[in-house]
Amino acid sequence: MLIKIWQALVSGLSIGSVYALIAQGYYVTYVTTGALNFGQGEFLMVGALFGLTCYVTLGLPYALAVAGAVVLVGAMGAGLERVAIRPTLRHALSLSWVLSTVAVSIILKNAAVQIWGPEQMKFPSPFGDTVIQLGPAGIFPQELFIIFGAIGTVLLVQFFLKRAVLGKALTAVAHNRNAAAVMGINVQRMIVLAFVLSSALAGVGGVLISPITFAWAYMGTVPGIKAFAAAIFGGLENPIGILIGGLVVGVLEQFFGIVNSNLKEGITFLFILLILAVRPTGLMGKKEIEKV
Numbered sequence: 181m182l183i184k185i186w187q188a189l190v191s192g193l194s195i196g197s198v199y200a201l202i203a204q205g206y207y208v209t210y211v212t213t214g215a216l217n218f219g220q221g222e223f224l225m226v227g228a229l230f231g232l233t234c235y236v237t238l239g240l241p242y243a244l245a246v247a248g249a250v251v252l253v254g255a256m257g258a259g260l261e262r263v264a265i266r267p268t269l270r271h272a273l274s275l276s277w278v279l280s281t282v283a284v285s286i287i288l289k290n291a292a293v294q295i296w297g298p299e300q301m302k303f304p305s306p307f308g309d310t311v312i313q314l315g316p317a318g319i320f321p322q323e324l325f326i327i328f329g330a331i332g333t334v335l336l337v338q339f340f341l342k343r344a345v346l347g348k349a350l351t352a353v354a355h356n357r358n359a360a361a362v363m364g365i366n367v368q369r370m371i372v373l374a375f376v377l378s379s380a381l382a383g384v385g386g387v388l389i390s391p392i393t394f395a396w397a398y399m400g401t402v403p404g405i406k407a408f409a410a411a412i413f414g415g416l417e418n419p420i421g422i423l424i425g426g427l428v429v430g431v432l433e434q435f436f437g438i439v440n441s442n443l444k445e446g447i448t449f450l451f452i453l454l455i456l457a458v459r460p461t462g463l464m465g466k467k468e469i470e471k472v
Contacts, residue, residue: 182316184438187318190323191323192430192434192435193427194319194326194327196430198326198430199407199426199427200410200426201333201385201407201426202220202381202382202385203410203426204422204423205407207419208350208377212371215269216278216408217281217379218278218285219284220378220407221382221404222401223383224382224383224400224404225396225397226288226383226386227253227382228249228390228395228400229301229386230253230383231246231383232303236304249383250380253379254377254379254383255376260281261372261374261376263284264280264284265281265375297397299396301394301395302395303387303394305391306391307321307322325388326392331423334419338419349365349370350374406429409429410429411425412425413452413455414463415464424463425462428463432452433448
């Protein structure tokens with residue numbers, strides 16, 4: 181039993197890292213525009229399939245396959261902002277962007293079926309399939325790479341937002357859009373950058389997770405939902421809380437899978453709902469004080 185628990189912990193941290201990575205994309209767009217891309221899962225899927233094409237079909241090195249997926253999905257994020265987000269945000273009370281992003285996700289899924297087919301495809305890991313013994317549990321090298329790669333990417337994004345000139349400009353827009361505009365920051369460009377960054381994070385997640393699952397047209401829906409759950413669970417405006425939330429969701433679903441693999445999805449979300457009932461703003465979300 182102890183071995184199963186240790187194995188679930190390691191596997192949970194691996195898959196949870198990807199949830200956290202995708203969830204950071206929700207954070208970036210939400211604090212900047214108040215909107216979310218509910219097609220994040222499909223951007224993950226496109227990143228995985230395009231990365232597979234670059235790595236296997238074109239024979240490019242893994243690093244270039246990752247870079248290609250990031251560039252393509254990032255460009256798609258810019259297109260999403262222009263077509264589906266910008267027109268709907270002109271109306272302050274409109275929630276049309278919800279339907280727009282869902283529509284884009286459906287379009288991407290159908291396009292992927294036409295281009296790559298509906299079958300599951302193996303994405304070979306660049307690190308091989310030899311199991312590494314980590315304590316009493318066995319782990320694939322790709323799983324370790326996912327943990328360090330995803331968490332490292334999240335920390336790199338936070339460093340970019342706090343230290344880089346463009347990152348500081350994006351943070352300023354997120355904090356106070358009008359004040360940022362007065363200071364000479366091009367708010368619209370920063371909004372586009374937010375969606376590019378958000379989509380690119382999903383693309384990285386797709387290339388990371390594919391070697392331990394499969395790359396196919398329907399792979400993104402469930403991770404996208406779980407990443408959103410992780411973002412809400414950790415606190416949608418708190419990037420560190422989101423990172424912790426992603427890891428917690430990943431570990432919880434693996435632990436509950438030990439009890440009943442058929443019910444692990446439902447039990448995980450039930451547990452999250454119970455936590456949110458006690459703390460609606462999430463684990464590390466800020467409590468809003470309404471002045472009367």
